[in-house]
Amino acid sequence: METGNGKATPLGSSERYKAGVLKYAEMGYWNPDYEPGDTDVLALFRITPQDGVDPIEAAAAVAGESSTATWTVVWTDRLTAADSYRAKAYKVEPVPGSPDQHFAYIAYDLALFEPGSIANLSASIIGNVFGFKPLKALRLEDMRFPAAYVKTFDGPPTGIVVERERLDKFGRPLLGATTKPKLGLSGRNYGRVVYEALKGGLDFTKDDENINSQPFMHWRDRFLFCMEAVNRASAATGEVKGHYLNVTAATMEDMYERAEFARDLGSVVVMIDLVIGYTAIQSMSKWARRNDMILHLHRAGHGTYTRQKAHGISFRVISKWMRLAGVDHIHAGTVVGKLEGDPDMVQGFYNVLREPHNPVDLQRGIHFEQDWAGLRKVMPVASGGIHAGQMHQLLHYLGDDVVLQFGGGTIGHPMGIQAGATANRVALESMVLARNEGRDLWAEGPDILADAARDCSPLKAALDTWGEVTFDYTSTDTSDYVPTPTPA
Amino acid sequence: MTGGAPPADRPLDLAAALAESGVDELLATLDAELVGLAPVKRRIREIAALLLVEKLRLQVGLSAGPPSLHMSFTGNPGTGKTTIALRMAEILHRLRYVRKGHLVAVTRDDLVGQFIGHTAPRTKEVVKRAMGGVLFIDEAYFLYRPENERDYGQEAMEILLQVMENDRDDLVVILAGYKDRMDRFFASNPGMSSRIAHHVDFPDYGQDELYAIAGLMLEKMQYRLSDDARTALGEYIERRRARPSFANARSIRNALDRARLRHADRLFGAAGEPLSREALMTIEASDIRASRVFSEAAATAEESTP
Amino acid sequence: MRLTQGTFSFLPDLSDDQISNQIEYCLENGWAVSVEYTDDPHPRNTYWEMFGNPMFDLRDAAGVMKEVSAARTTFPNHYIKVNAFDATRGVESLRLSFIVNRPDPEPGFGLVRQEVDGRAIRYTIRAYATDQPEGERYQ
Numbered sequence: 001m002e003t004g005n006g007k008a009t010p011l012g013s014s015e016r017y018k019a020g021v022l023k024y025a026e027m028g029y030w031n032p033d034y035e036p037g038d039t040d041v042l043a044l045f046r047i048t049p050q051d052g053v054d055p056i057e058a059a060a061a062v063a064g065e066s067s068t069a070t071w072t073v074v075w076t077d078r079l080t081a082a083d084s085y086r087a088k089a090y091k092v093e094p095v096p097g098s099p100d101q102h103f104a105y106i107a108y109d110l111a112l113f114e115p116g117s118i119a120n121l122s123a124s125i126i127g128n129v130f131g132f133k134p135l136k137a138l139r140l141e142d143m144r145f146p147a148a149y150v151k152t153f154d155g156p157p158t159g160i161v162v163e164r165e166r167l168d169k170f171g172r173p174l175l176g177a178t179t180k181p182k183l184g185l186s187g188r189n190y191g192r193v194v195y196e197a198l199k200g201g202l203d204f205t206k207d208d209e210n211i212n213s214q215p216f217m218h219w220r221d222r223f224l225f226c227m228e229a230v231n232r233a234s235a236a237t238g239e240v241k242g243h244y245l246n247v248t249a250a251t252m253e254d255m256y257e258r259a260e261f262a263r264d265l266g267s268v269v270v271m272i273d274l275v276i277g278y279t280a281i282q283s284m285s286k287w288a289r290r291n292d293m294i295l296h297l298h299r300a301g302h303g304t305y306t307r308q309k310a311h312g313i314s315f316r317v318i319s320k321w322m323r324l325a326g327v328d329h330i331h332a333g334t335v336v337g338k339l340e341g342d343p344d345m346v347q348g349f350y351n352v353l354r355e356p357h358n359p360v361d362l363q364r365g366i367h368f369e370q371d372w373a374g375l376r377k378v379m380p381v382a383s384g385g386i387h388a389g390q391m392h393q394l395l396h397y398l399g400d401d402v403v404l405q406f407g408g409g410t411i412g413h414p415m416g417i418q419a420g421a422t423a424n425r426v427a428l429e430s431m432v433l434a435r436n437e438g439r440d441l442w443a444e445g446p447d448i449l450a451d452a453a454r455d456c457s458p459l460k461a462a463l464d465t466w467g468e469v470t471f472d473y474t475s476t477d478t479s480d481y482v483p484t485p486t487p488a
Numbered sequence: 489m490t491g492g493a494p495p496a497d498r499p500l501d502l503a504a505a506l507a508e509s510g511v512d513e514l515l516a517t518l519d520a521e522l523v524g525l526a527p528v529k530r531r532i533r534e535i536a537a538l539l540l541v542e543k544l545r546l547q548v549g550l551s552a553g554p555p556s557l558h559m560s561f562t563g564n565p566g567t568g569k570t571t572i573a574l575r576m577a578e579i580l581h582r583l584r585y586v587r588k589g590h591l592v593a594v595t596r597d598d599l600v601g602q603f604i605g606h607t608a609p610r611t612k613e614v615v616k617r618a619m620g621g622v623l624f625i626d627e628a629y630f631l632y633r634p635e636n637e638r639d640y641g642q643e644a645m646e647i648l649l650q651v652m653e654n655d656r657d658d659l660v661v662i663l664a665g666y667k668d669r670m671d672r673f674f675a676s677n678p679g680m681s682s683r684i685a686h687h688v689d690f691p692d693y694g695q696d697e698l699y700a701i702a703g704l705m706l707e708k709m710q711y712r713l714s715d716d717a718r719t720a721l722g723e724y725i726e727r728r729r730a731r732p733s734f735a736n737a738r739s740i741r742n743a744l745d746r747a748r749l750r751h752a753d754r755l756f757g758a759a760g761e762p763l764s765r766e767a768l769m770t771i772e773a774s775d776i777r778a779s780r781v782f783s784e785a786a787a788t789a790e791e792s793t794p
Numbered sequence: 795m796r797l798t799q800g801t802f803s804f805l806p807d808l809s810d811d812q813i814s815n816q817i818e819y820c821l822e823n824g825w826a827v828s829v830e831y832t833d834d835p836h837p838r839n840t841y842w843e844m845f846g847n848p849m850f851d852l853r854d855a856a857g858v859m860k861e862v863s864a865a866r867t868t869f870p871n872h873y874i875k876v877n878a879f880d881a882t883r884g885v886e887s888l889r890l891s892f893i894v895n896r897p898d899p900e901p902g903f904g905l906v907r908q909e910v911d912g913r914a915i916r917y918t919i920r921a922y923a924t925d926q927p928e929g930e931r932y933q
Contacts, residue, residue, distance in 0.1 A: 161887045168837065171801040171878075171890035201804055224913055231917040235905040238797040240837045266917055356884045377884070425804045433802055433812070436819040436890075455806060588853045609846070616861075620854025658856040 013078075021072050024060035028083065029069060034090040036107040042144035043125055044367045045104045046095060048137040048310055058135055059089035059104035065129040067112060084109050096480050101310065103141070103367075115152035118278040118325045126313065137311035143320055144368030151373055153324040157289035159376025160354065160401050163328060166268065166294075167240045169203060172432045173400055175424055176204035176244075178383065178407035183210070187217045191225030193417060197410050198233030198241045200421025204403065205229075207246035209273045209300035219249075219258055227265040244271035244296040244329075252283060259287055269294035269329075274318075275301045278325060285326030296381070297327040309477050316345075316365055319352045322378065329379050335397045337385035342475035343397055353378040354401055362481045381405060387466040388427040388459060392445025395431050404428070414465055419458035426456045505544060510582050511536050518575055523704065524697040525568055531688050532576065539583040556685040557585065557660045558652050560628075560674070562667040563690025566736030569664045570624065572690075576662070577622040586660060588620030596630040599644040607640040611647045619658045628663035629673035645680065652683045693736050698725045702740050706771075711748070716773035727781045743779065750775040795902030797835050800875055800893040813862065813876065813894055817855035820878035825889055826850045828879065829861045831872045833931040836903070836921050848879055862894055871897040871932035897923075897932035 011026060024030070036042055043066075049058040063069075067087035068077070091105040114120040130138050164170055179185070179193045194205045205226075213219040226243045234241045247258035247270050255272070262270050270293055272284050281297065288295040305312035315332070322330050332349045333341035348364030354377045358370040382398055383405035394404055406424050413420025430452035435441050439448065453460040506512050515536065518529060538555060545551065557580070561569040574591050581589025594614055601607040615623065625631070631648075633639040652661050663670070663680075667689060674681040693701065702721060706712065713721060728739055751771050755763060802808060808816070820827050828848035832839060845865040849858060858876065865874050874895035877888050901922040908916040923931040 161885060165840075165887055168799060168840065168891075170888040171892070201798065220912075224915070227917070228915065231905055231919065234837060235903040235919045236795070238795075238835055238837055238903060239799055261914075265914060374884075422804065429802050429804050433805065433808075433816070437812075437815045438819075452805075587856075590853050613849070616849055616857025617851050617853065619852070619856040619860075655856070655860075658854065 017073060017075055017078060019073060019075070023057055024064040024069060025057050027060075027064060027069060027073070028086050029063040029067075029089055030056055030060035031088040031090055034088045034107060036090065039110045039146045039148050041108040041110060041113065041121075041146065041149060042368055043106045043108065043140060044142045045106065046101055046137075046139040046141050046310065047104050047135055048101050050134050050136055053134045055094075055102040055104075056089070056092050059092045059102070059106070061132060061134060062104055062129050062138065063087040063089040063106045065132055066106070066125050066127070067108060085112060087112075098480070100136075110146060110149055113149065115149075116154070116282075118282060118321050122278060122321065130311075139309065139311050140313045140317050142314065142365065142367040143317055144370055145320070145324070147371050147373040150324065150371075150375055153326065153375065154285065154289060155323060155326050155375035156295075156328045156378050157285055157326055158292075158294045158328040160379050161377070163294055163379060166292075167203065167242070169240070171400065172428055173395070173398070174203045174379075174403045175201065175421070175428060176206055176381070176383070176403050176405040177202055177410040177421070178206045178208050178405060179211075180208075180407050180411045182208040183214070184216050187221035187225040190217060190222060191229040193411060194226050194243050195229035195233055196417035197421045198230060198243075199236050200410075200418030201237075201425030202241075202406075202410065202421045203239070204242045204244060204269070204405075206244040206296070206405065206407075207271055209246070209248070209275075209298040211246050212248055219247075220261065223258070223261055223265060223267075227267060230267070240268065242268040242294070244269050246271040246273070246298075247284070248273045248276055252280060255280065255284065256287065259284065259291070259293070263291050263293060267293075269296055271296040271298060272327075273298050273300040278321070281322070281327065282325050288328070289326070294328045295326070296329040297322060297331070299331045307476055314365065314477070315349055316352055319349045319378075320370070323353055323372070323375060327378060329381050329403060331383050332380035334382040334384055334386050334394070336390045336393050337382070342478045344479040345475070345477055347397065350380050350398060350402070353380050363479055365479060377401070379403060383407070387469060388423045388462040389446075389449065389467040389469070391424075391427040391431045391449060392441040395428075395435060396441050396445075400432075409462070409466065412465075413458065414461050415458055420462065423456065423458040423462035426452055426459045427462070502540065502544065505540050509540060511540070511579055514575065514579050514582060521704070522568060522571065523700045524693050525572070525690065528568070528572060528688055528690055531686065532572070532579065535686065536579055536583065539580075539585055543583075554585070554656065556656055556683070558656075558684050559660070559662045559686040559688055560670055560684050561662055561664040561688050561690060562670045564666065564692055564736060566738030566740075567690035567692060568737060569690055570626070572688075573622060573624045573662050573664070577660075580622065580660060586621055590618075590621035591624055592618040592621060593624040593626060595626050596641065596644075599625070599631065599648075600639075600641050602640075604640075607643040608647060611644045615647065615651050615655075615659070619655070622660045622662060624662045624664065627665045627669075629665055629669045632673055632677060634676060645677070649679050649683065695722075695725060695729070698729070698736070698740055701737050702744060705741060705744055709744070709748075710769065711744075711751075711771055712769050714770050714772050717771050717776055720773040720776040724776050724779060724781055731781070743776075746779065747771050747775045750778055795900050797873065797893070797896065797900055797902075799835065799837065800891055802892045807896075808892070808894065810859065814855040814859055816890065816892065817858045817876065817878075820890055821852055821855065821858075823878075823880070823889070825878040825880045827852065827858045828877045829858070829865050829874065830877060831865055831869045831874045831895075833872050833897075833928060834921060834924050835873050836919060836924070838919075842873070842875065845874070848877075866895050869895070873897065 045062050047058050047062060049055055068082060068085050087106050087108045089104050089106045093103050095101040095103055112124060126140060177197045179190055197205050223245055226245060230241050230243050245262045245267055247255045247262065249255045249258060259270050272281060274297060285295055302315060302318060306315040306318060319332060330353065332353060333346035335341050335343045335346050344364045348366050351358055351364065356372055358366050360366060360369055379401060381403040382394065386394060386404065386406055387409035410420035410424060411417050413423060427449055430448055431441065434448045449463060453463055515533060542555060561573065563569055570593065577589050577591045580586045592614065598614055599611045601610050631641040631645050633641055699722060724743060728734055754775065755767065798804060817827055826848040829845040830842035831845055832842035846861060862876065873893060875891055875893045878890040880889040903919050903921050906918040906920055910916055
């Protein structure tokens with residue numbers, strides 16, 4: 001009954017169900033001959049076994065603890081079709097360049113999951129197993145959902161295409177900014193920032209993740225002042241404008257109340273934080289679908305479990321879950337800004353959110369082919385430490401279907417907030433114009449910006465202020481297959 | 489073309505310009521792949537030379553304005569008008585006379601509508617699709633029906649005339665058809681005639697040329713003729729040319745297609761014997777001599793079935 | 795006031811060469827290009843008048859430019875925009891849309907506020923131009 005050779009000897013049923021403790025591999029959670037079916041849910045874990053623990057046994061343990069197993073044999077298994085309910089680790093391979101880590105591929109029968117429930121899916125896959133003692137560390141790297149399962153989710157209430165049609169904005173990334181300072185502004189002053197930024201040329205402004213209903217600004221007040229600003233800016237420009245009104249609150253009842261008020265005031269978008277939980281997110285998604293509302297998700301808190309490469313959940317998986325759960329916007333990294341984000345990894349997240357179908361793309365961390373079965377596309381949001389001087393890099397890395405959020409890069413402009421917004425919009429439009437003309441953004445980007453700045457003093461001032469600012473730190477969550485430096 | 493112009497006394501290298509344009513390459517393929525058509529090829533060469541020289545003249549500050557290149561291709565069916573039009577589009581593209589180099593081939597039905605108000609949008613749509621390339625109008629004389637003064641073709645003609653005059657930079661129009669009918673068409677449409685800079689006549693192919701064409705076609709299709717079949721093909725061509733429905737290269741193509749059918753049928757009839765690669769390739773005299781051209785008097789009308 | 799709908803409204807008005815380059819980009823991508831005009835540029839006015847059907851299967855921008863210039867001749871004081879439509883499955887929507895003609899001056903919009911319960915306000919955006927009947931707005 002050696003397991004290290006990759007072959008677990010199947011036990012006879014009398015031996016298999018004798019009371020006592022068996023290795024997980026022997027209990028049927030390791031099956032190297034298993035060929036995943038079209039309707040199986042697949043998961044890829046990065047496992048770091050404790051010293052002396054066989055990686056195959058560790059993989060089998062993960063399969064067991066994330067499906068039917070407990071630590072000891074139970075005879076009640078025999079009252080079920082246990083063989084099909086058991087998750088199967090079907091492949092274990094060493095992680096390139098990391099001798100103590102292995103990739104474990106595990107297949108789950110579709111019947112193990114409740115239709116359309118991220119809570120149930122996540123409780124199954126990450127419910128127990130991450131504290132399992134024989135493992136030093138465990139990370140959920142990627143998942144594949146069969147079309148049959150994808151179809152049980154409603155997905156994004158609006159999606160990229162319909163969002164653009166509602167906003168009447170095509171052919172370029174959208175522009176946003178988070179109101180700063182994050183905390184302390186009164187509703188009246190807060191709305192001023194919104195108005196200036198939108199009138200200056202941004203499409204959206206945004207509440208920050210922790211703007212809810214604090215003593216300095218209650219939510220109703222914020223909503224009223226912000227919508228005055230949005231409508232004034234819309235009249236001044238003839239464009240549809242929006243402010244992500246954060247409806248995150250202590251209870252669903254509070255969130256519904258806030259969302260309904262936002263709707264009644266004519267807002268096109270509301271916002272929630274990831275920390276409200278998967279069930280609340282799905283509830284808000286249903287609400288947004290009923291009310292023709294764009295649903296913006298701030299990924300507040302994700303860094304606690306997505307950032308470290310050895311343990312936690314890859315943001316790629318969170319992205320897939322959120323596309324299923326149904327949000328329209330999600331913060332997914334900038335590549336060039338102040339927050340963590342290796343270019344390959346970030347592009348992988350974007351592809352998962354935006355493409356109708358993902359082929360296997362190891363360099364970008366995508367280990368499974370995924371057919372999204374017509375599920376709408378999520379608009380990624382790039383936010384955190386980006387400025388107009390990086391416009392060519394942002395367009396190059398992130399493409400058109402993205403919201404570029406310049407908070408400090410708008411509000412901190414030396415000539416004022418409107419000028420900051422105008423600088424960003426002019427930089428963006430001139431870059432898109434040049435790209436469409438066939439110019440090489442990577443090589444000519446700074447020249448294109450400098451040319452555009454000749455007709456636009458706000459852009460000139462922005463480039464003079466931030467042109468040299470970069471956040472050049474090594475990423476922690478990087479590709480296992482191609483070493484790529486974080487670009488300046 | 490200003491500022492950087494070389495001094496007028498510096499000799500310009502026509503050969504180098506030709507090589508650089510890549511046109512000589514195209515002309516060479518034209519020679520290799522298209523049998524005969526000597527006057528047509530000569531005319532194409534002249535047009536290419538004109539455009540090249542015009543480019544060089546521009547470099548030294550001489551300009552007569554871009555030449556008009558609308559053409560008429562006249563000749564019997566199967567004399568290579570469409571093929572040459574395709575090559576012409578490529579050549580004009582290499583010489584940057586047209587920007588894209590595609591060919592849009594249409595007939596009256598594509599341009600002229602059935603109802604009032606139908607024709608102008610149709611014609612304009614075709615013209616817009618052809619912009620950047622060549623608009624090839626086959627049997628152009630059908631556009632004009634002098635016996636019916638309410639014919640909508642007149643509307644299409646007017647739009648074409650306007651486009652040929654005003655949008656010369658954007659497209660080249662080639663009108664094609666039988667020589668006699670085109671002559672009559674031009675005679676009754678002096679406006680159209682005056683906008684056509686090049687009249688190119690496609691002569692019928694001679695016996696030897698048709699035989700060579702057949703050889704090229706067979707080579708492309710990876711067939712060969714047995715010795716007897718060669719003789720038979722020669723005789724076939726002679727008889728076929730004498731028939732009224734003769735359509736030059738197109739008739740040869742059809743004859744070869746029918747010979748392939750008979751070849752396949754013959755192999756099928758002999759099923760059971762092992763087939764060699766040789767047998768799969770070789771057309772025999774019987775595959776050709778089964779044609780009605782041999783069995784009927786040369787004077788009978790249209791040969792419709794094998 | 796400058797109406798900033800469309801992809802390039804924050805740049806100086808595009809020259810015909812620049813417009814032509816953008817159309818070339820659209821055609822290279824296989825998008826169908828169309829021309830639309832309006833004298834009611836309300837942000838929610840989705841349906842501008844079509845200046846002819848979308849143009850499919852064009853190879854060169856010159857065909858579209860002809861339509862642009864015909865639209866400008868017919869409606870010199872209207873807003874005119876060029877749209878590019880992508881029929882790819884999963885998109886089936888516009889991929890680019892930019893203004894190529896605008897009235898001078900542009901009167902812009904007023905904001906009408908109706909005060910309702912609990913300090914809430916219902917907003918209506920109204921184009922000053924639409925005080926005049928259609929066709930008589932930008933003289």
